[in-house]
Amino acid sequence: ELKVEQNPLFLSMQEGKNYTIYCNYSTTSDRLYWYRQDPGKSLESLFVLLSNGAVKQEGRLMASLDTKARLSTLHITAAVHDLSATYFCAVEYGNKLVFGAGTILRVKS
Amino acid sequence: DSGVTQTPKHLITATGQRVTLRCSPRSGDLSVYWYQQSLDQGLQFLIQYYNGEERAKGNILERFSAQQFPDLHSELNLSSLELGDSALYFCASSVAFNEQFFGPGTRLTVL
Numbered sequence: 366e367l368k369v370e371q372n373p374l375f376l377s378m379q380e381g382k383n384y385t386i387y388c389n390y391s392t393t394s395d396r397l398y399w400y401r402q403d404p405g406k407s408l409e410s411l412f413v414l415l416s417n418g419a420v421k422q423e424g425r426l427m428a429s430l431d432t433k434a435r436l437s438t439l440h441i442t443a444a445v446h447d448l449s450a451t452y453f454c455a456v457e458y459g460n461k462l463v464f465g466a467g468t469i470l471r472v473k474s
Numbered sequence: 475d476s477g478v479t480q481t482p483k484h485l486i487t488a489t490g491q492r493v494t495l496r497c498s499p500r501s502g503d504l505s506v507y508w509y510q511q512s513l514d515q516g517l518q519f520l521i522q523y524y525n526g527e528e529r530a531k532g533n534i535l536e537r538f539s540a541q542q543f544p545d546l547h548s549e550l551n552l553s554s555l556e557l558g559d560s561a562l563y564f565c566a567s568s569v570a571f572n573e574q575f576f577g578p579g580t581r582l583t584v585l
Binding site: 400462463464467 | 476505507509516517518519522524529530532564571572573574575576577578579581
């Protein structure tokens with residue numbers, strides 16, 4: 366069965382700093398997703414990564430996928446307070462998504 | 475706003491009761507998925523329907539059941555509720571078996 370591991374689970378960052386969230390998964394998959402969730406809210410789709418070497422960027426967030434290493438990264442550049450949220454990676458497995466445990470990101474000013 | 479709607483937004487009930495959660499997918503989407511989010515289990519896939527037929531089943535308890543109707547809306551029925559069933563229940567939809575868009579969720583509290 367597919368296992369998805371995220372680390373770190375909690376990340377406290379200073380504004381303006383850079384950091385990376387890692388997502389490892391145990392079985393080959395066609396697609397990997399990154400979602401953002403604010404407290405008590407729904408999941409907002411950030412990136413869909415479809416192939417090896419895929420890199421996508423939106424604002425201060427950049428996601429990449431290495432299917433051979435079964436690893437995706439979400440890089441945060443020059444963090445701002447508005448990025449505080451929980452970030453999930455999810456791997457497509459059959460007809461379902463298998464989620465990581467989530468990374469709680471707190472950006473301190 | 476993803477275009478997926480869920481009702482009710484909040485539900486408070488007692489142990490042993492039965493509730494029904496409703497989901498309307500985005501216009502044109504044929505697949506509906508149900509997920510449960512709880513503090514101890516995280517986000518877990520429950521079940522998927524495609525055009526009225528069950529297509530995939532995850533960690534769904536026997537006390538839970540779902541269906542998708544001809545107009546493509548879906549209902550998740552939870553019965554003999556226990557304290558541990560308290561969670562956020564999300565519905566997601568997709569055109570077929572691709573990118574899923576999540577609804578706002580129903581927060582279920584079992585007292």
